[in-house]
Amino acid sequence: MSEETEPYVLDDQVGYLLRRVTQRHLAIFSQHIPEITAMQFACLVRLHQQGPLSQNHLGRAASMDAATVKGVVGRLEKLGLVTRAADPGDKRRLTVTLTEAGAALIAARYADGLRISAATLEPLNRAERAQLMALLNRLT
Amino acid sequence: MSEETEPYVLDDQVGYLLRRVTQRHLAIFSQHIPEITAMQFACLVRLHQQGPLSQNHLGRAASMDAATVKGVVGRLEKLGLVTRAADPGDKRRLTVTLTEAGAALIAARYADGLRISAATLEPLNRAERAQLMALLNRLT
DNA sequence: CGCAGGATGTTTGTATACAAACAATCTGCC
DNA sequence: GGCAGATTGTTTGTATACAAACATCCTGCG
Numbered sequence: 001m002s003e004e005t006e007p008y009v010l011d012d013q014v015g016y017l018l019r020r021v022t023q024r025h026l027a028i029f030s031q032h033i034p035e036i037t038a039m040q041f042a043c044l045v046r047l048h049q050q051g052p053l054s055q056n057h058l059g060r061a062a063s064m065d066a067a068t069v070k071g072v073v074g075r076l077e078k079l080g081l082v083t084r085a086a087d088p089g090d091k092r093r094l095t096v097t098l099t100e101a102g103a104a105l106i107a108a109r110y111a112d113g114l115r116i117s118a119a120t121l122e123p124l125n126r127a128e129r130a131q132l133m134a135l136l137n138r139l140t
Numbered sequence: 141m142s143e144e145t146e147p148y149v150l151d152d153q154v155g156y157l158l159r160r161v162t163q164r165h166l167a168i169f170s171q172h173i174p175e176i177t178a179m180q181f182a183c184l185v186r187l188h189q190q191g192p193l194s195q196n197h198l199g200r201a202a203s204m205d206a207a208t209v210k211g212v213v214g215r216l217e218k219l220g221l222v223t224r225a226a227d228p229g230d231k232r233r234l235t236v237t238l239t240e241a242g243a244a245l246i247a248a249r250y251a252d253g254l255r256i257s258a259a260t261l262e263p264l265n266r267a268e269r270a271q272l273m274a275l276l277n278r279l280t
Numbered sequence: 281c282g283c284a285g286g287a288t289g290t291t292t293g294t295a296t297a298c299a300a301a302c303a304a305t306c307t308g309c310c
Numbered sequence: 311g312g313c314a315g316a317t318t319g320t321t322t323g324t325a326t327a328c329a330a331a332c333a334t335c336c337t338g339c340g
Binding site: 005006008010012013014015016017018019020021022023024025026029038042045046049062063110111113114116117120121123124128131132133135136137138139140 | 145146148150152153154155156157158159160161162163164165166169178182185186189202203250251253254256257260261263264268271272273275276277278279280
């Protein structure tokens with residue numbers, strides 16, 4: 001008996017599905033929150049809930065590498081939502097701090113953030129949503 | 141009774157989880173197939189299984205918009221895996237065709253593609269994998 | 281036949297991503 | 311005290327993504 005090779009069906013590969021679901025999610029995101037991107041939102045959330053962070057720590061907290069976070073923080077600064085200041089105790093560090101505008105924006109948009117997640121998961125019922133989240137969590 | 145507002149926990153939002161799982165997946169991909177990217181792989185799969193396609197149709201088949209596909213196809217062409225030729229019947233169209241090298245590469249790499257999916261889903265058992273795929277499919 | 285509307289591809293501009301190489305700095309350990 | 315090795319941030323180069331504006335071409339319909 002020769003091994004029957006499993007056929008490669010692109011639509012059945014996790015990576016492809018992840019990409020398509022992410023595309024749909026990001027479209028929903030920008031409909032609800034057009035002013036900033038999902039990445040920028042994640043950074044604001046972390047800063048709002050954890051207080052000022054070094055750029056590197058912020059990147060780790062929001063799952064972006066150093067080069068990526070630099071760009072995101074730069075754009076947030078340009079938008080006036082965040083400030084970068086030298087750390088007095090450690091000359092390597094740049095401390096990123098939420099401005100009042102940044103804090104106001106994130107506080108006002110938490111509800112929209114939840115709506116975005118709900119809209120993304122809308123095709124699933126409550127139990128299925130919980131299941132999906134649990135499974136995704138384990139693939140981290 | 142005032143409405144208790146649901147707290148916004150970044151780690152519990154689908155978008156954030158999707159991004160992290162995708163990051164892990166792409167890292168696994170490039171470990172197994174360093175020569176080309178996941179996007180490029182998806183294009184080669186479509187061309188191999190569906191034959192020559194116009195650049196636009198290829199983009200749709202692989203879930204990329206026109207601007208994105210142009211770049212991906214350009215890089216595949218530079219790698220000698222694909223050819224672009226004017227369509228004689230429709231002057232607007234560019235027909236994208238797999239070269240022999242492209243066909244050989246994709247045929248040789250299907251097995252790795254399956255291994256990549258398996259490695260990504262490795263933390264889950266068989267039933268859980270099927271569940272995840274079914275749920276993701278419905279979020280497309 | 282002729283034109284309006286759709287399809288196709290390109291270009292530009294912006295925003296992630298990440299590898300790799302660097303400079304500056306800090307920290308622990310001898 | 312001082313240096314090896316880790317941390318932090320930057321820069322460069324490559325590869326997605328996608329919106330928007332265009333030029334070109336095709337197709338159907340009156």
